[in-house]
Amino acid sequence: MDATLLATIVLFGTFFLLLILGVPISVGVGVSSILAGLTLVPLEMITFTAAQKLFGGINSFTLLAIIFFMLSGSIMNNGGIAIRLINLAKLFVGRLPGSLAHTNVVGNMLFGSISGSAVASAAAIGSVMNPLQKKEKYDPAFSAAVNIASSPAGLLIPPTTAFIVYSLVSGGTSISALFMAGYLPGILMGLSIMIVAYFIARKEKYPIAEKVNFKQGLAVVLDALPSLSLIVVVIGGIVAGIFTATEAAAVAVVYSMILAAIYREIKLNHIPKILKETIVMTGVVLFLVGTSSIMSWVMAYAGIPQYMTDFLMSISDNPIIILLLMNVILLIIGTFMDITPAILIFTPIFLPIVTNIGIDPVHFGVILVFNLCIGITTPPVGSALFVGSSVANVPIERIIKPLFLLYIPLVITLFLVTYFEWISLFIPRLLGLL
Template structure:
């Protein structure tokens, strides 16, 4: 095994990140330097440029800008307010009621918008002040908001699951979407249990119990928003349209819903489109550069070498999955989710498939694992959004975050070692 390309790739990438080079450029330059070890400069430059371009040449990737735009429209279109009102009638009277509302609201928002940052921003800005008014600490509210926002990346529709489908060589997006439901809901339930115990320990105020009439009334108001789930996921699973077509339908539906609620006007559309374009540009640059690095990994036979090393350690699936999970948890601390999925899927997927694991199951494990990294410094994007919205600091949020982290990791290990939590729903639809 030639160790030099691996050393050049890893050391250059870590050094660039350490000196503050943006992640996308760190990926591209370290991939280029690795190529320069093996081939002359001109072919190396042209190959990396070509791979960045061809990495974006995928019909499935068209779903990402559409889902990003639909997420922005939902965020501005008053959907979050209606989902929170519905969640409040369900769990508002339980211990830690407002924290539980945050978790349920984030799960519903994530299931509709598919964006952790949009969910953290919407839930934090609406529920944060209300939680403070009821006596909850600002830091506890921020911690709940940050961790619960990530459930939307597992519960479909999810841009990251689309990226995994691309990186894995075409795993069914419909199967991945269905596989995400139970793990996402399970994670949300664990977060709710921890939040409820914490609130009981701190003796936070209980809310008033809602009548069945109030529950029904808020549900009716939330139905148009929730119906998007039926349209998008139902259409994909039944084969009426692809994930890309579903994303375009989601944009049209949320736009009409925003106008119907009178929360969006023609005057506000340019800023929404601009924000969506900026987010899409960042994501697409990360995808393009990550695809170039994935190609370099394959060219240098790095996945095969790592696979041999891992399988040389043990052929026990329990041990191998534990090692992969620990490595991904470490990676998630330092790398954003999209490049991590694109770079490490080609490395670890061959290992787990040799052990007989379903690629759909592994995709859910990977995304659920990397969700933890979004809540940790130094590059946790959801952490920064949640802390910024709550107007607090990372240092103060760490203490209430720790038990919530443990809840997420417990959910991860249950999903890892009980495959049917992921595979049962896809099997019902023969996917």
């Protein structure tokens, strides 16, 4: 048997088997990579190389940005900003039919972009919105579906760790360009859900929020302004060249602490819990990055990316067909794999293929993250799906029907973003980042 084919079968066969058996993804990645490596090189070499790659994979200044953004997000999640952002969202979309559903979507877009976590967004926004929607006779399954489907929008709207991970594994794609490229797709993701929610709300005759006067509206804006300013400080600083993404993440931590002091939502005895949350999350991510570095080396040594390129190009050399195949594969992968490991594993496989057909790495980064954002809202293991269901106290089987209606606009928007690259690249080009 061809060495490359054997290594591919051992690598992915072992990995998916361990995944089915419930082994943690990072362990599965490491074990399958070492076993695949044994088909290529002696035991001594793969042992030494694996240890070297495990350390070298996390020995990166850029990874500090992930740690700091996670800490900032944890502070924000406990800092009482959800209700302020919900009030602001309601101010913008409160006069639309089904105003609370639209408020939920916009709230997720705002909170997700600040916290950098779809799960945190689904939990924080959902816990506030579900009682309000229940009070106004919304179908609980519909409310939960809207919350789940819109929770990943903040993973596209910067700052987001997903693009930092992609930048790292793609060989240094500009983080600034990736951040700017995520804005329009993230906004379109939210708007597409709102369009479907609008028609459902009109059909079900869900109420419109009461009109607020100028004084009330100004108070809401001023109350939410300090939280929103984090985005301006972080993204503005990166684009203006004042600081790097890593430095911006550290600034975000300081800003979050100041904001928590202003809102007085976090007490001193909350800090150990926040730090513990961050340590656990970053420990998981960093170990995954390290083991994925072993997998990347094995794939490169075996020539698996080139093998996959030749295979897909043998099917078609038409970029439209190749991107369609990639989207289908990534949508399937997203149903059972979380966003970070999927980026780490599949970027080295697909990036050489897309660059070979002339696709900009920044544009592909947006396509990749968009696909995986949909994945975390889908059964059987979507993290946002389970959190949204738990917060709403609605069984998943009841949520699936309204959720499938929301998958339609999400997939349509995904294909618009895929085939009209200006949606992703317009802002980066406008700012001279490409």
